Amino acid sequence: MEKKERRAFLKSGLAAGAITLATISSCTGPNISEEEEELVNVLTPDGRLVQIPKSMAAADSYVPVGPKEARIGIPNKKFVMVVDLSRCTNERKCIDACDHHHHLTPDRPYIKVLRMQDNEDSSPYWMPKKCFQCDNPPCVKVCPVSATYKRSDGIVLIDNERCIGCRFCMSACPYSARVFNWGQPPESMEEGYDEIPYSPETSVPSRIGTVGKCDFCPDMLRQDKVPHCITACPNGALYFGDKLSDTVTNGGETVRLSQLLREKAGYRYLEELGTEPNVYYLPPVNRAVPFEETLSDQES
């Protein structure tokens, strides 16, 4: 019964997807060729029929799931991220990819790259920081309306159609992972932005008076792809994978999670708080390149 419904849903979703161009913004992707291309007809989110080069149309017609479906995790998965601090050189490509995919403006990034220094004697390092998708998430515990929730696949998501904007989750999160839409999201000025069907799995569109954060891109995971930041990193510093199959990949190499953490002394940030994060760090030892203050680092 349930299976049937699900199939029907998927079918209708695919049918809708075939004539919809949900991800028109991906046209700014890096692989646009300059040559003349075959044109295709697509229906824009605001109902206009336009012709665009074939490469600009999203290749697949995946339609992200709605708020109700998004509460159920991807079965038999437990997602995990590993950040190799020895490889991060603060290129900030992960931030760009994330901002682009989630239509974010630089004032409320889901990823931050922090300049860290553990003590006076040690050399500083760059620490990419996302939502840690804790297994004992303080934000979920305090939410008065279940607007933020924990899924079976380990991901903590936000339903911004449920969020009342009390910001208790922001106070509760010890990692400052959450950002708030204090005003009208600047990107809502983009044409057609408001007509994008909302999905907690894409966190798009953002809404005024609600909270947002890194979501581990479940829309990509449902298509058996890794989050955008992973593929964007030029240094392979970010690994992503599944705890249950004990595998993580940085796009180039695929390794055993347990072995990686053991051999490179993986740790979790502020382990002692008991939040059980699903993001691991590998210490900044044996660095490929020495630490450099980068221009984009406007120390505050």
Place this chain on the structure above:
Amino acid sequence: MDLVDNPDSTREVGKSRQQIEQDLLRHVTKWTKNDKLWLLFLGVVILIGVFAYYRQLRYGLLVTAMRDYTSWGIYISNFVFFVAISLVGSLVSSILKLSNATWSTPLTRISEIIAIAAIICASIIIIVDMGRPDRFIYVIIFGRIQSPIIWDVIIIVTYLAISILLLYISLIPDLALCRDKLHDVPRWQKKLYEVFALNWKGEKRQYQIIHKTSSILCIMVIPVAFAIHTVTSWLFSTTWRPGWDSTNLGPYFVSGALMAGAAVIIIAMYFIRNSLRLKEYITELHFDHMGKLLVLLSAVYLYFNINEYLGPSFKMVGVEGEHITELFFGKYAYMYWLVQIFGLILPIVALIYKPLRAPFPIMVISFLVIIGAWVKRFLIVIPSLQHPYLPIQDVDESYLHYIPTWEEWAITFASFAGVLLIVTLIIKLVPVIPVWELTDNKE
């Protein structure tokens, strides 16, 4: 602390029943020019606040100075302040009543009125703080009992209900008195007395019911009053923020609230006594007793303050140490020490001297206590948020500090005006001093 001396002090008035009734009903009937000017003033302040809130609804919380790190601001600290003030109702009409301090009888009604006004404005201010007030109903539809916010909603509603009952039950005989004695009032007002007096005839059985009900409520309100401010403290202590992550926070908040409540009642006594010409009913004795009570409550609060700050300042570890440094020597130091000296130490020292417990000086000291109490809640809420575990980097300049905008101040002042407006309107409708408890008590 000789608070229960002379149980007959209320009868010191030494006037005939008729005279007492006349004195205490006087302010209900007349609307003086000053009353009207006062209402006009409050109305203007509230309207400015409403305009500021209109701007906030239109542009979002962007009009405030709150940003991603300082994600709670003076709305929340003001909310905590009002919840604190609301404890005054239970302090006077319950704790003092149960301890047989009969001198406090003339103060019960005013304290209950202030409690209700404060709790109503606390509820309003918390809705103002919401990013999506249009979804307020979700708190009921989707409420998660595991969230401290839901505990707070439940306890606030409960406390408001008990406080209204506490006020109303003791009002019934006086409403009947108004119904019988006041003839030159508008018809709606007369109708109001008639309906709400619930056919009170002053029968013995009716008195029995009223005494029984109010003593049950008196006892019931104590755990609820403690709970309301303890639960409010849990909104903070259930997180890992420096300064909030403390087991001391519940009693710290409750003791601070009782102290602020005592100061509020002293200020209210002073102005009601003078503007309504009730000097024979609210006497110097009341100021003297309340002064001693304020010393006691301040000393208790001082004790919890020491508990709150000594441990972390001795260890000075990590973000907790940063937070303490900021308060003691950093950008909040001047606020912190002014509050601790003028809002906490001064009342303890000054009010030991009897001459300073005279109406005017004690009113001034109570004002300092109240201002201190408000600023203290600012210091509890805001600096804690500015010391997260991970450093604040790569953010806009506006994220680094918190200076409330005019919209936030306008709404805050409007909430104060709201409390004063509710208090004023109730006082203009019913006798502010329980008449029947002064005249009929012996029956």
